[in-house]
Amino acid sequence: MKIREKLGYTAAGLTVLAAVLTPFLLMTGLFTKGFAALGLHVDEMYSGGPKVRTIKTGAYSIDIHRPVSPHLLQSEKPFVQLDWRPVRALPAHVSDAVDVDGDGRPDVRVSFDVPKDPKTPLRVDVEALNPHYEAMRDVGKERFSKLIVRVDDAILVRVPLAPQ
Amino acid sequence: MATEARILPPRVPAPRTIGRSVLLTLPIALWSLLIFSNSFRQPNRSVQIAGLLTAVFMMALFFMMMRTWSTYRWRRWFFVALGILFPVGFIHTVMVMRGTMGIPMEEMIAGRTPFCFMPIPLLILPAALTRTVVFPGSILPGAGMSGGGIAAMFGLWLAITIVVGKGWCSYACFFGGIEEGVASVPKLPKLRKIDPRWRYGPWAVLLAMVLLSLALFEPAYCMWLCPFKAVSEYVAARNTLGLVQNGIFIVLFAGLVIVLPWLTKKRTQCAFFCPFGAFQSIFNKTSVFEVKIDRTRCSPCVLCQNACPTMSLTEESIAQGGTLMSCMKCGACVDVCPKHAAVWHIKGTEVAVKPERARLMLLYSAWAMAVMFGGTIIAQGLATLLHVFI
Numbered sequence: 001m002k003i004r005e006k007l008g009y010t011a012a013g014l015t016v017l018a019a020v021l022t023p024f025l026l027m028t029g030l031f032t033k034g035f036a037a038l039g040l041h042v043d044e045m046y047s048g049g050p051k052v053r054t055i056k057t058g059a060y061s062i063d064i065h066r067p068v069s070p071h072l073l074q075s076e077k078p079f080v081q082l083d084w085r086p087v088r089a090l091p092a093h094v095s096d097a098v099d100v101d102g103d104g105r106p107d108v109r110v111s112f113d114v115p116k117d118p119k120t121p122l123r124v125d126v127e128a129l130n131p132h133y134e135a136m137r138d139v140g141k142e143r144f145s146k147l148i149v150r151v152d153d154a155i156l157v158r159v160p161l162a163p164q
Numbered sequence: 165m166a167t168e169a170r171i172l173p174p175r176v177p178a179p180r181t182i183g184r185s186v187l188l189t190l191p192i193a194l195w196s197l198l199i200f201s202n203s204f205r206q207p208n209r210s211v212q213i214a215g216l217l218t219a220v221f222m223m224a225l226f227f228m229m230m231r232t233w234s235t236y237r238w239r240r241w242f243f244v245a246l247g248i249l250f251p252v253g254f255i256h257t258v259m260v261m262r263g264t265m266g267i268p269m270e271e272m273i274a275g276r277t278p279f280c281f282m283p284i285p286l287l288i289l290p291a292a293l294t295r296t297v298v299f300p301g302s303i304l305p306g307a308g309m310s311g312g313g314i315a316a317m318f319g320l321w322l323a324i325t326i327v328v329g330k331g332w333c334s335y336a337c338f339f340g341g342i343e344e345g346v347a348s349v350p351k352l353p354k355l356r357k358i359d360p361r362w363r364y365g366p367w368a369v370l371l372a373m374v375l376l377s378l379a380l381f382e383p384a385y386c387m388w389l390c391p392f393k394a395v396s397e398y399v400a401a402r403n404t405l406g407l408v409q410n411g412i413f414i415v416l417f418a419g420l421v422i423v424l425p426w427l428t429k430k431r432t433q434c435a436f437f438c439p440f441g442a443f444q445s446i447f448n449k450t451s452v453f454e455v456k457i458d459r460t461r462c463s464p465c466v467l468c469q470n471a472c473p474t475m476s477l478t479e480e481s482i483a484q485g486g487t488l489m490s491c492m493k494c495g496a497c498v499d500v501c502p503k504h505a506a507v508w509h510i511k512g513t514e515v516a517v518k519p520e521r522a523r524l525m526l527l528y529s530a531w532a533m534a535v536m537f538g539g540t541i542i543a544q545g546l547a548t549l550l551h552v553f554i
Contacts, residue, residue, distance in 0.1 A: 004512040005512055005514065006512075008452065008510045008513045009510060009512075009513065011452040011510075011512070012452050012453070012526075015326070015327050015452055016525055016528050016529045016532075018326055018327055019327045019528070019529040019530075019532040020195070020532055022320075022323040022324075022327075023199065023536050025319075026319060026320065031315060031318065031319020031320070031323070032304060032313070032315040032316055032319060035303065035315035035318055035319065036303065036315060039295055040291055040295050040296070041295065041303070042275055042296075042299065042300070042302070042303060043296050043297065043298045043299075043300075043381060044296075045381065046272055046273060046275065046299075047275060048273065070381070071290075071381040072378070072379050072380070072381060073380055074380055074382070141269045144269070149269055149273060151270050152274065
């Protein structure tokens, strides 16, 4: 048997072995750990970016995320995400002036109703108290950069940043 | 090579003995029982029965492959079952979990969009350049319908690709079975003349979608062109744009997966459109298994060329003793060849010297993967159907 032939059969044998070992490797989470080690993250246009600050407001809190900027030709505007949680602690109508950039002065006033039925569509009004942010009037789920949605135990509002 | 060559019936060798076929099936039988042993322990009876039926189904098909020496005919049963039962199980799951096949924005933001393999080639450039995954899913387990996350699907894809290369499209893809099933219905093709330049279609779509995904930072193929959105899940139509997107999915599905396979008896979506298939073709270069044409036996009658569902055999490739890199190792050409000139081959070995050894090694690898991945999906779809009756 030539060396090339031996190598061919060895490779084929290893392939059979790889096929048999795959489910066990999957169960140990080896692939997942390897993939996670690459340090990748889901696009912030979907995830909303990392949380940078939390404002406590009585029974509930407002999480403020880092502003998200679109990539290349992405058809969204830059935005900042604010999370109100937990939903069960929110009053029937929320109207909060929020200091988004942490300079001690409110930047936007966000107002929305909190329906008891979680399937009821949400609408939000945002008054811009700082020209760095865009006002929104009766907005639902228009775009990833301009919306109000309920996700699990939080109500998320994304406020677009005004063009500089 | 005359395209009007006389159609010769394939020379069918005497079947293997039952005892020897059983012996060769034994490893796969044990493997199937191991993979589905978890189903047998479930309290739900429909899950138990579905697991048992699927295990028997996979064993029976492998037994028939051993007994009859034929690959394509029996693999097709598995593949069509996978293509039909994947949407059944998947649609049932999404309807139960969120009440609609449309993906709501909330699910995308929460990172709960199930990740299928199709966007993998589209994610590579954005991930390499910015470390960003342009898909509204979750990287780690615990999210998505299956709870697997992007990393798990990526690992599974990598493993199957290492094992069978583009054989993914014959033993793992849970979409291709629909068109393979449709293509197998008519006895003869109604549309015989297909411009060979259509073969470049998947490469063109791949290039366009990779660049568009990088520019728009979204999985462009999933957003705009995937025909299988029509039978899985789609972008919830919030506006006119969403309606246009869903219209495109339906038209492409009807055209490429139903009408054209029926007319041509080819897997037209796979052969002329699928960017993932083009991407997988690259891994045929790294796979150890391939199909070769033994020129000393080839007449040539072009039966293999006509039988190939993806037009991966041309006069030139036959003359050179092989297939194009788009060959998905389905075995149609090997089964149909009356002279046994089309053979399974392990790279580095002599062509047509021990083709059955090459076939067995390919089938053990590919079928082990098929049982683990496709078999599990079949069992899930079957359990959904059985749940109606039990």
